[in-house]
Amino acid sequence: EKEIACEKDLKGKKILVTAGPTQEAIDPVRYITNHSSGKMGYSVAKAAMLRGADVTLVSGRTAIEPPMFVKVVPIVTAKEMFDAVTSVSDEQDIIIKAAAVADYRPAVVSSEKVKKKDGEMSIALERTDDILKYLGEHKKENQFLCGFSMETQNMVSNSRAKLEKKNLDMIAANNVKEKGAGFQGDTNVLTLITQEEETSLPLMSKEDAANQLLDKILMLTSNQN
Ligand code: CTP
Numbered sequence: 001e002k003e004i005a006c007e008k009d010l011k012g013k014k015i016l017v018t019a020g021p022t023q024e025a026i027d028p029v030r031y032i033t034n035h036s037s038g039k040m041g042y043s044v045a046k047a048a049m050l051r052g053a054d055v056t057l058v059s060g061r062t063a064i065e066p067p068m069f070v071k072v073v074p075i076v077t078a079k080e081m082f083d084a085v086t087s088v089s090d091e092q093d094i095i096i097k098a099a100a101v102a103d104y105r106p107a108v109v110s111s112e113k114v115k116k117k118d119g120e121m122s123i124a125l126e127r128t129d130d131i132l133k134y135l136g137e138h139k140k141e142n143q144f145l146c147g148f149s150m151e152t153q154n155m156v157s158n159s160r161a162k163l164e165k166k167n168l169d170m171i172a173a174n175n176v177k178e179k180g181a182g183f184q185g186d187t188n189v190l191t192l193i194t195q196e197e198e199t200s201l202p203l204m205s206k207e208d209a210a211n212q213l214l215d216k217i218l219m220l221t222s223n224q225n
Pocket residue numbers: 078097098099100101102103128129130131132133146147148149150151162
């Protein structure tokens with residue numbers, strides 16, 4: 001079987017993967033989140049594990065089973081993901097941030113259920129910390145930092161801007177509106193963007209996309225040394 005025949009070309013590498021959505025509480029019964037299924041990140045973690053890497057998976061709540069033989073760190077909020085990631089980031093050779101982190105959270109979390117009233121209501125939101133930007137600002141020598149980017153328009157230019165702004169080595173862009181791409185399905189259409197190049201992968205399983213992404217990272221990091 002493919003999984004047994006797999007070449008251990010990531011042996012000795014420490015890889016941190018983040019996956020899934022974050023949930024930001026409004027009150028004890030409600031929260032703000034997004035459509036992330038965790039499948040892309042879990043596929044990356046599993047592929048890296050099968051290829052011999054020492055994998056840590058920091059994951060938001062998902063409906064799927066995490067792969068075996070990876071260190072799973074479950075988190076719920078963006079703040080918890082920030083703490084879990086930054087406490088192990090220094091020792092990682094490669095960090096792949098597939099998680100869909102909330103950009104905003106309720107400024108105040110009500111300790112009691114918010115009761116409805118007549119008329120409109122609004123919730124004040126505050127920004128969460130950008131984990132990837134922090135990692136880019138504190139990047140270790142020879143550490144490879146890969147982000148993901150979810151766009152509905154201007155995918156390449158918006159993703160390039162994130163590559164620059166967050167000091168990334170690569171960003172894997174996908175367009176939520178494209179058929180077979182994005183959050184919920186088992187397939188994806190990724191464009192791998194670095195400073196120098198742009199590789200558009202065709203529609204494929206998230207498992208295959210994960211391996212292509214790891215192939216590209218391996219190629220780029222072996223050029224570097
Ligand atoms: N990211 C992060 N921390 C955040 C927000 C995003 O680490 N608070 C990471 C994601 O895990 C992803 C990358 O940044 O790898 C890009 O996320 P995305 O939502 O596409 O971009 P943003 O920079 O948040 O910009 P916007 O949502 O406005 O497009």
